[in-house]
Amino acid sequence: MTATHKLVAFESDKTRPDDWNRPQVIEPDGDAELLEVAMGPHHPSTHGVFRMDVALDGERVIRLKPVFGYLHRNHEKIAEGISYLGSMPFTDRLDYVCPLTNNWAYALAVEKLTGQAVPERAEYLRVILGELTRVQNHASSIGFLIQEMGASGTPLMYAFREREKILDLFEELTGARMMCNYMRFGGCRVDATAGWLAATRKVVEGLPGFTEEIERLLCSNEILMARTQGVGILRPDLAVNAGVTGPMLRASGVNYDIRKVDGYGVYNRFNFRVPLGDHWDVYDRFMIRLLEMRESIKILEQALKDIPAGPVMDSKAKIRGFRPKPGEAYGRIESPKGELGFYLISDGGPNPYRYRVRPPSLMNLTVLEDMAIGQNVADVVLIFGSVDIVLGEVDR
Amino acid sequence: MLGEGILKGLAETAKNFVGSFVSAERLTTVQYPEQRIAPIEATRDFPFLVYDGADWEAGMRCVACQICEKECPPKCIYIVKSIDKKPDALGKPQFYPARFDIDISVCMSCQICVEVCPFEAIKMDTEFELSRTDRFGGLLFDREELAKSNEHYHKIHPTEAAQVDARLAGEKAKSDAKAKGAALAAAAKAAAAAKPAVSTENAAAKPEGAEIKP
């Protein structure tokens, strides 16, 4: 794409209606020449293959155009061509940092479609795995954020140290560290042994120490506060209009957690709180993730205490010859990144007629420009990091 | 005061610096080729074909039903069904895979083939050091490379293998009993209706057919 093309694209952006609370387009000082920088797809801060076409006046961002699709793998169309069970392992590869919540969302959608019941033990196992996933996702996302701030990876390594323990648990139960492929329509694939539950309890006992460590290392650090406070403000009305969900939305002060709203699974049995931000900036997003980790640890403690005995797979569940009745269903969960939903239409065949993923990463990324305009180029990287995306899920 | 948080952070990294020398909890690195973690039982890497007995070709459980080929999400399995039948471990004549190839470079270790297999013929291996010098054919495993003994299966997944063996033994006992019962019934029927010779043939044919379809 030539420079003139880019400018034309930006011109058209100027004329869009203002009713979406988009920020006014910022004009450069005087008749300064803009420096157009393509950050990405090969750029150390873009978490993979993502491009930001940034127009800079000095170091101030005048325009920003996110370009994605480099990692498009045709997930939805492939899923329409194979059996319902067959796309379960592919969901692992959407948000490859938290495969188990992807599994869960898809299983939930299919269970809604067929009216399949799930045994109680399986629900508890799902909660345990989902919250472990949330802890490790938030930990590594905080680590990546600080890494982007240039802390030579120290918090990231601490996060990975804890993540390692959680991934070991995943491997012990599901057979794989990241591509778990564990949940099934009507339960979970294998049962957790008493030994696994004991090991999980031990890991969960160690997690508060980790959150405290991160807190001591980062929360009152002056440089971190100076870098993140007041940067990348996302107003709640824009966040709601743009469909932003998850910690991003809660950091903008909107009380919306699908675990509370839908109460899917057995979440209404646990006692936990939803932290909310008042300043709507990067620091709030960072802190909300940290506080959510603590709440997750609380849920984990309760779930590990209360988990009942019993089967993990409903006796009516079918593996071979799975053909749901014609109909449609939308199943959604609070994945660590936001609302992860799967929309399915069945025509009675072995494959879904229509299969659609609502990826939280993509929806949260749409407000990137609004948060970044007028900020410093170094802050763009930070704002981008605070969105917490995984390109596998953005591009699908 | 300015600098307090920075000092707190510095104390934390210093603690970790010292901690990594004294506590294995902190230094989680496993120095791979020299050190290895204890094998985890549930680990799965790539599929293999189970055979009973000593001869892989004779004892192969796979009957080339091609369900796994159909269900495999990345479509990495290629099966050619045999034309003739060979007796399987139970002594029944069965089809067998004339070709059974898995492209390990395409396989995504999802275990769907294991779950859909009705014959407990395909299982997940734990072998992960599979690098090859041959870029094209090296990771395309054929029947012989895929075939591993039931003992190997017991070694890598003891609990699961024991369950599978128990189930198979149960099925075998059931089918034996069924065959025995059918044979007894056939004999009784034959003895009872010795005179009308035409119906005897029909009665004898039925249990045989039931035996093939378990």
Added chain:
Amino acid sequence: MIETIDQIFVLLKHWLVGFLPAGLQPVASVLVSVVAIIAVFPSLFAIAVWMERKGLGRMQNRIGPNRVGPFGLFQPIADGIKSLTKEDIVPLRADAVVHFMAPVVLVVVVFMGIAVLPMGRNMTLVHMDSGLLFFFAMGASTELSVFMAGWSSRNKYSLLGAMRGVAQMISYEVPLLMSSVAVVMMTGSLSLGKIVEAQNQYTWGLPHWYIFTPWGLAAFLMYAIAATAETNRSPFDLPEGESELVAGYFTEYSGFKFALFFLGEYVGMLSISGLGTTLFLGGWSAPFSFLGWVPSWFWFFSKVMLSICVFIWIRGTLPRLRQDQLMNFAWKFVLPFTLFDLLVAALWRFMGDGWARWVVCSVILLLAYALMGGVGMYRKHFRVRSYRYAE
């Protein structure tokens, strides 16, 4: 015997030079010293790189390099061989001459600064009366190299990095100078040798280093901050800023030129630590009078390496600042504080001996720090927050 070990390098040089005719001896003497510096500092650079990688690793609960040689000690050699054998890429539209000159200028200038550092008793390459000024002149020239690299590469990231680098280094040059002016005021000399001599006294076995006075400690802290910024080290490594600017001004450098930049950066760190050691940490003098028998060069180099360790420790902990915050910090906190510290140093000088000046100076400096840091920088911009929960 102790004298011999202390002066072993000096004696060695005299012995070597003694073989030559008298007319050539001054030139040869300088040449031998230059060769020694060019041999010693790159090896210290290798050790510093190894220490950095190991130390950062341990701070991050990793092991660090451990495959090449015992404890990975030969890792820098392997890295050097790698960068020597790599392809040297010059961008098509780059200004090839300037592109080539930039790393050379950096290394030359950085090594020239070392010439005036007293590395031990009688171990200074050039005895200069205004050694301090010479050092700062050389230190300021590194900016030229940074800008040459950024400008000639024809890369937007390089250019942004160079702009940042020049702005930052010029801003921090001022407090760097100002904090050492206090020392000059005390000693009354710009000669680094004399500054060390002035600190090489002991009361009750404890040294008279300038860091052990209130104004000296304050000046040292400001010097350390400015030195970190001057050498582009974390948390002031914005010109490289790898998360936003890929590699900053040396994005387009590869192979040996990149290695030269790397060398220049680390030798710059070593030399600026050497100057800090000379100014505030007593140079080559021993920390306790009863340790006077240990060779002086040992003290100098261990102090330098110790400050490198602090650099590494800080790098392992802190995220980096933003450009405008960096500038604010330089002009609104570091510079006023160093100026204030000059006043305090003058006060210290005129209050004479006794405990009163200790109390007065400490209190004044603490108050100033709390006022400038606490009110000016801290409360205005950021604070620790508390969060509300929805049930």
